[in-house]
Amino acid sequence: MLDTIYDRRSIRKYLDKPVDEKTLNEILKAGMYAPSAVNKQPWHFVVITDKGVMRDVKNLHPYASSLQTAPVAIMVCGDTKLEFAPNFYLTDCAAVTENILLAAKWLGLDTCWMGIYPWEKTMKDFSDYFKLPENIKPYSLIAVGYGAEAKSRPDRFDESKIHINKW
Numbered sequence: 164m165l166d167t168i169y170d171r172r173s174i175r176k177y178l179d180k181p182v183d184e185k186t187l188n189e190i191l192k193a194g195m196y197a198p199s200a201v202n203k204q205p206w207h208f209v210v211i212t213d214k215g216v217m218r219d220v221k222n223l224h225p226y227a228s229s230l231q232t233a234p235v236a237i238m239v240c241g242d243t244k245l246e247f248a249p250n251f252y253l254t255d256c257a258a259v260t261e262n263i264l265l266a267a268k269w270l271g272l273d274t275c276w277m278g279i280y281p282w283e284k285t286m287k288d289f290s291d292y293f294k295l296p297e298n299i300k301p302y303s304l305i306a307v308g309y310g311a312e313a314k315s316r317p318d319r320f321d322e323s324k325i326h327i328n329k330w
């Protein structure tokens with residue numbers, strides 16, 4: 164489990180190899196097992212596999228080079244009608260997104276998290292493109308696929324960031 168966390172990297176080049184439906188559903192299921200405030204589970208997922216939609220979405224996002232080759236993208240959305248209190252969907256959807264990244268890695272896939280929130284223009288562009296209802300807020304976009312590049316584990320342990328009992 165810890166290797167999965169340490170070895171997950173943002174991968175922006177993917178093999179031309181599809182992700183089977185069972186694996187994809189397992190990844191989405193892992194997203195749905197994320198913790199959420201008062202267990203409201205205020206999320207929805209838009210799964211993108213169509214090449215035309217993928218191209219459009221890539222053009223909507225300023226930093227989505229990974230969608231050039233990714234066979235699948237998952238857009239995680241928050242639901243403001245379901246969230247516990249205003250803006251709780253943001254933290255809940257972050258937990259969902261990370262669960263998806265780690266589950267995918269565990270299953271042998273690679274991912275790249277692309278932020279939609281808090282870019283107001285990008286949020287609006289995605290809402291308009293997908294005709295999202297008013298209460299559904301696009302939060303993150305995740306490229307999913309089999310990586311065509313390898314990245315080594317960086318050393319990120321930093322003792323100076325740890326404060327014991329006082330700042």
Ligand SMILES: Cc1cc2nc3c(=O)[nH]c(=O)nc-3n(C[C@H](O)[C@H](O)[C@H](O)COP(=O)(O)O)c2cc1C
Pocket residue numbers: 171172173174175226227228229275276277278
């Ligand atoms: C909130 C958030 C937004 C991000 N947005 C983008 C993005 O728009 N495009 C992209 O290629 N990577 C994006 N990333 C990935 C980061 O660049 C990456 O996580 C960071 O450089 C650390 O590298 P690692 O994921 O390989 O550990 C984002 C990551 C987070 C958490």
